[in-house]
Amino acid sequence: xxxxxxxxxxxxxxxxxxxxxxxxxxxxxxxxxxxxxxxxxxxxxxxxxxxxxxxxxxxxxxxxxxxxxxxxxxxxxxxxxxxxxxxxxxxxxxxxxxxxxxxxxxxxxxxxxxxxxxxxxxxxxxxxxxxxxxxxxxxxxxxxxxxxxxxxxxxxxxxxxxxxxxxxxxxxxxxxxxxxxxxxxxxxxxxxxxxxxxxxxxxxxxxxxxxxxxxxxxxxxxxxxxxxxxxxxxxxxxxxxxxxxxxxxxxxxxxxxxxxxxxxxxxxxxxxxxxxxxxxxxxxxxxxxxxxxxxxxxxxxxxxxxxxxxxxxxxxxxxxxxxxxxxxxxxxxxxxxxxxxxxxxxxxxxxxxxxxxxxxxxxxxxxxxxxxxxxxxxxxxxxxxxxxxxxxxxxxxxxxxxxxxxxxxxxxxxxxxxxxxxxxxxxxxxxxxxxxxxxxxxxxxxxxxxxxxxxxxxxxxxxxxxxxxxxxxxxxxxxxxxxxxxxxxxxxxxxxxxxxxxxxxxxxxxxxxxxxxxxxxxxxxxxxxxxxxxxxxxxxxxxxxxxxxx
Ligand SMILES: Nc1ncnc2c1ncn2[C@@H]1O[C@H](COP(=O)(O)OP(=O)(O)OP(=O)(O)O)[C@@H](O)[C@H]1O
Numbered sequence: 001x002x003x004x005x006x007x008x009x010x011x012x013x014x015x016x017x018x019x020x021x022x023x024x025x026x027x028x029x030x031x032x033x034x035x036x037x038x039x040x041x042x043x044x045x046x047x048x049x050x051x052x053x054x055x056x057x058x059x060x061x062x063x064x065x066x067x068x069x070x071x072x073x074x075x076x077x078x079x080x081x082x083x084x085x086x087x088x089x090x091x092x093x094x095x096x097x098x099x100x101x102x103x104x105x106x107x108x109x110x111x112x113x114x115x116x117x118x119x120x121x122x123x124x125x126x127x128x129x130x131x132x133x134x135x136x137x138x139x140x141x142x143x144x145x146x147x148x149x150x151x152x153x154x155x156x157x158x159x160x161x162x163x164x165x166x167x168x169x170x171x172x173x174x175x176x177x178x179x180x181x182x183x184x185x186x187x188x189x190x191x192x193x194x195x196x197x198x199x200x201x202x203x204x205x206x207x208x209x210x211x212x213x214x215x216x217x218x219x220x221x222x223x224x225x226x227x228x229x230x231x232x233x234x235x236x237x238x239x240x241x242x243x244x245x246x247x248x249x250x251x252x253x254x255x256x257x258x259x260x261x262x263x264x265x266x267x268x269x270x271x272x273x274x275x276x277x278x279x280x281x282x283x284x285x286x287x288x289x290x291x292x293x294x295x296x297x298x299x300x301x302x303x304x305x306x307x308x309x310x311x312x313x314x315x316x317x318x319x320x321x322x323x324x325x326x327x328x329x330x331x332x333x334x335x336x337x338x339x340x341x342x343x344x345x346x347x348x349x350x351x352x353x354x355x356x357x358x359x360x361x362x363x364x365x366x367x368x369x370x371x372x373x374x375x376x377x378x379x380x381x382x383x384x385x386x387x388x389x390x391x392x393x394x395x396x397x398x399x400x401x402x403x404x405x406x407x408x409x410x411x412x413x414x415x416x417x418x419x420x421x422x423x424x425x426x427x428x429x430x431x432x433x434x435x436x437x438x439x440x441x442x443x444x445x446x447x448x449x450x451x452x453x454x455x456x457x458x459x460x461x462x463x464x465x466x467x468x469x470x471x472x473x474x475x476x477x478x479x480x481x482x483x484x485x486x487x488x489x490x491x492x493x494x495x496x497x498x499x500x501x502x503x504x505x506x507x508x509x510x511x512x513x514x515x516x517x518x519x520x521x522x523x524x525x526x527x528x529x530x531x532x533x534x535x536x537x538x539x540x541x542x543x544x545x546x547x548x549x550x
Contacts, residue, residue: 047073092202093211094195097173098248100231100321100345101215102199106154108218109171111225113162114153122153164217167210172200230254230312231321235332235340247323247343254316259463260306261456261498266447267310270297273445274314274422278347293419296412296442300430301449304499307426308353310449315349318422323350327403328357334407341411346420355437356429405434413442452498457488460501461515468510475512483512490519500526 051070086092095102114122157175161168175197203210233247257267276282277295286293299307315322323344325337344350412423425443427433438446452460466480475483491501504522508515 044073044077086202090202090204091206091208091211092200093208093215095199095201096195097197097199099343100233100247100249101218103231103249104218104222105171105199105201105215107225108221109155109160109162110153111221113160114155121156121158123156125152125154164214167203169214170202172202174198174200230316232312233321233323235325235336247340249321252312255309255313257310257313257317260310260313261452261460261463262306262310262449263453263456270310270314270445270447271317274318277422278318292413294413294417294421294423296423296425296444298425298427298430298433298438298443298446299449300427300446302451302497303428304497305449305451306498307424307449308351311349311351311424311426314422314424318347318349320347320349321345323348325350325352326354327352327408328354332403334404334410337403337407337411338414341417344418344421346418348420349422349424351424351426353426354428355425356427356432405436409436409442451494452491452496452501454488454491454493456498457491457493457501458484460498461487461505461512464502464505465508465510465512465515469512472510480512483516487512487516487519490516491523496526 048070051066051073095105097103097106155171155173157173159170159172161170163169174195201211201214203214229251230253231249232252233249235247257271260267274295283293285291299311301307312322323340325332325340327337341350411417423442425437430438430446437443461484462480466475466484469475470477470480504519505515508518
């Protein structure tokens with residue numbers, strides 16, 4: 001049989017077949033089955049290999065598809081590498097923006113990073129928002145501008161890189177990923193696991209020390225630039241995120257103590273007591289005697305007599321921040337109150353406003369979370385029989401969050417409670433308060449804030465009307481003092497609250513004659529409320545003398 005002619009292979013085919021003919025142990029060549037098994041162990045490599053082989057495309061469409069697919073395949077690798085490098089080479093911290101530290105960092109960045117032109121991107125807010133930096137800048141530039149006219153540049157949502165010395169810092173503002181108002185509830189973390197509305201700060205290195213140093217820089221900056229402001233903190237609502245467990249802040253001009261009209265003796269006594277409390281001698285005394293380092297005051301009296309104003313002014317005088325707690329919002333619970341107290345700094349003034357209206361005084365041992373409570377001081381005075389069972393149940397449904405007496409006591413001086421705070425409780429109806437709440441050790445001083453006495457009426461006239469009149473140059477100081485005396489004689493002693501007198505005098509700003517002409521009619525017009533004020537005064541008298549040290 002004639003041998004058949006073997007047809008010639010094309011050259012390419014010959015070359016590829018030659019690969020199979022190579023001995024297995026040829027140097028530099030991985031047998032194809034071995035090669036495939038290596039690649040099969042890493043599915044990602046296999047995908048990449050296939051994609052690369054597509055780079056001998058027949059059409060532009062193939063090429064484009066290959067590039068997109070390559071990008072998709074490489075992205076997880078990049079993310080993984082990024083996370084790995086961040087983990088291996090950097091240290092980082094996360095701070096909620098509503099935390100005082102977060103506020104300090106934002107204020108520092110606003111001034112040192114954003115305003116210094118180190119960025120082309122900023123978040124702009126106008127006055128009225130809770131931003132410490134706004135006032136800081138106002139004061140630094142010596143401008144007297146209405147807060148609502150201020151425009152402040154803050155770091156935008158996203159990441160900012162800046163250097164302190166030779167060290168880079170990456171600060172990421174996370175913002176909210178879903179609208180709290182729309183959702184009615186805000187998750188603590190966003191979909192990608194980041195803490196909502198927080199700052200994430202990263203720097204190179206394996207120690208937290210540089211980050212702590214950075215936070216100290218921000219804190220020192222706040223102290224240095226804080227001229228005439230007090231930071232007022234208040235507890236957030238459920239919709240604000242963190243379930244309302246975080247403090248929110250607003251910067252306010254410090255109220256001077258001399259703008260609060262009250263008995264000078266009581267005022268000086270309180271100031272000296274608070275100053276002594278924060279002295280080193282007193283700290284040592286508390287430590288030596290093993291007494292928990294806490295101090296408490298109860299300010300009681302009719303509404304509008306300066307209880308809250310004096311507390312804020314005292315905080316400003318002591319150069320510390322003030323933390324306001326309102327128990328009657330219907331959103332406060334034992335747990336939330338406890339967490340808020342745990343987050344207090346070492347030195348601060350905490351004010352629990354209108355403590356009687358939260359219903360705690362009537363709890364009388366009922367520590368149930370669902371115990372109903374009155375919604376206003378007026379309701380608190382009603383006998384229990386007036387609350388029908390139905391309305392009590394409805395009230396409990398409306399206000400599922402409630403603070404119990406034991407929860408409050410635990411928050412203010414439980415074992416886990418922060419030491420160093422100065423606690424002020426204000427009340428319109430102190431006789432409704434539980435004795436346990438105001439016992440010595442929890443309340444060290446009880447101060448009555450009452451209606452205006454004649455010397456205080458004279459002082460408020462000079463402050464609200466006299467100052468502006470004197471500035472206009474229309475009156476001399478001796479003339480104004482005579483007018484103030486006349487005004488004080490026409491306003492009945494111990495009858496009107498400071499808030500009422502202030503309200504009248506504000507309408508006569510800079511015009512003493514107008515105040516004197518209108519005062520008699522004003523007194524007559526407010527006569528029916530005189531009886532009410534006097535009654536309120538007698539209500540509080542059963543707690544004891546005006547000022548009482550326990
Ligand atoms: N003693 C005072 N001296 C100067 N201004 C006062 C005084 N008391 C009240 N005012 C003014 O009245 C207003 C209300 O005062 P503030 O809120 O301090 O009263 P309060 O006693 O805490 O009232 P409430 O019991 O309703 O909380 C403020 O504008 C404040 O300036």
